[in-house]
Amino acid sequence: QKEVEQDPGPLSVPEGAIVSLNCTYSNSAFQYFMWYRQYSRKGPELLMYTYSSGNKEDGRFTAQVDKSSKYISLFIRDSQPSDSATYLCAMSRDTGTASKLTFGTGTRLQVTL
Amino acid sequence: EAGVVQSPRYKIIEKKQPVAFWCNPISGHNTLYWYLQNLGQGPELLIRYENEEAVDDSQLPKDRFSAERLKGVDSTLKIQPAELGDSAVYLCASSPGLAGVNEQFFGPGTRLTVL
Numbered sequence: 685q686k687e688v689e690q691d692p693g694p695l696s697v698p699e700g701a702i703v704s705l706n707c708t709y710s711n712s713a714f715q716y717f718m719w720y721r722q723y724s725r726k727g728p729e730l731l732m733y734t735y736s737s738g739n740k741e742d743g744r745f746t747a748q749v750d751k752s753s754k755y756i757s758l759f760i761r762d763s764q765p766s767d768s769a770t771y772l773c774a775m776s777r778d779t780g781t782a783s784k785l786t787f788g789t790g791t792r793l794q795v796t797l
Numbered sequence: 798e799a800g801v802v803q804s805p806r807y808k809i810i811e812k813k814q815p816v817a818f819w820c821n822p823i824s825g826h827n828t829l830y831w832y833l834q835n836l837g838q839g840p841e842l843l844i845r846y847e848n849e850e851a852v853d854d855s856q857l858p859k860d861r862f863s864a865e866r867l868k869g870v871d872s873t874l875k876i877q878p879a880e881l882g883d884s885a886v887y888l889c890a891s892s893p894g895l896a897g898v899n900e901q902f903f904g905p906g907t908r909l910t911v912l
Contacts, residue, residue, distance in 0.1 A: 692837060716898060727801070727888055727903025728840065735898075772839050781828040781847065781894045785901070787839025 687711050690773055690788030699797055703760040707773035707788045710754065714775040716783070717749050719758045722770045722790065731771075732758070763795045799823070801904030803889050809910045815877035818907045822870070822891030829866060830901060831874050832888040840888055840903075846872065876909075884911045 690707045697703055705719075716735055720728035734740045737751045746759040756775075760767055770790040776783040802821040810816050822829050827848050832840035843862070845853040848869035857864065861880070866872040876883055886908050890901040 688839075690839075718898070725905065725908075727890070727905050729903065730900050733898045733900075774839070776899065779898055781845070781892050781899055782853070783899045784842060784853075785840075785899070787841070789838050 685710065686789075687786050688773065688775060688788040691791055692789050694792040694794055696794045696796060697763055699763060699765060699795055701763050701795075703763050703767070703793060703795075705758040705760075705771050705773075705791050705793070707756050707775075708754055709756075709775060709786075711775075711777075711786075712751075712754065713777045714786070716776045716779060717747070717756050718774040718776075718785070719745075719747060720772040720774060720787075722772060724769075728772055760793075763793075765795045765797060768793055768795050801889055801891055801902055803887075803904040803907050805907060806905060807908045807910075809912065810879055811912050812881055813878040815875065816879050816909060817876075818874045818887050818889075818909075820872045820874070820889030820904060822872070822889070823893075823902055826891035826893050826902070827869065828892040828894050829872050830890040830892070831864060831872070832890060832903075834886040834888055834906065836885070843874070879909075879911045881911050884909055 718733040719731045722728040732747045748757040772790040773788040774785045829846040831843040834840045846866045886906040888906045890903045
């Protein structure tokens with residue numbers, strides 16, 4: 685069993701829909717949780733990060749962490765065609781350059797007009 | 798500000814041939830990472846450099862893979878000889894090493910196809 689599980693999709697939604705992307709994990713030592721967006725033929729880019737449990741909002745994006753359930757989510761409101769990409773969750777035990785990131789497999793999202 | 802630069806973007810070789818990938822990190826970023834990303838998977842760390850020192854190469858298959866970061870800036874990842882299973886995207890990332898979350902900036906990757 686992988687440390688981080690993520691539904692690979694693809695997930696197809698109409699423009700304007702609310703999107704929910706999720707990851708589950710098994711290692712209770714993870715404390716830092718990140719969401720990366722990866723466009724086709726590009727490298728991942730950091731969208732949001734959260735520490736421990738709770739919510740964090742940034743524009744149309746909201747990240748949620750429930751450590752008791754080992755479950756994290758990324759919500760995208762008013763989805764746009766430009767949101768079409770693969771979304772990777774990542775997590776680590778600590779901060780700093782030595783902290784190893786463990787990535788999920790990524791969920792491919794397609795927002796249609 | 799320029800991002801992480803990688804070359805070549807695409808490489809097709811026959812098995813048993815050598816191949817090398819080059820990475821130029823963001824200026825001032827002392828930490829450099831090489832990742833392997835298989836199709837439909839997330840990136841997996843191969844090696845991490847702090848300046849010119851390889852401080853974590855535990856996931857690097859050292860029988861065929863090697864890396865260097867001379868002068869603590871550019872880095873090269875080499876595979877010799879390549880095997881069919883090495884077909885993947887090789888990502889380079891760099892980090893400024895600031896306090897707080899370890900934000901890594903990724904390059905576009907080199908897509909390797911081994912025939």
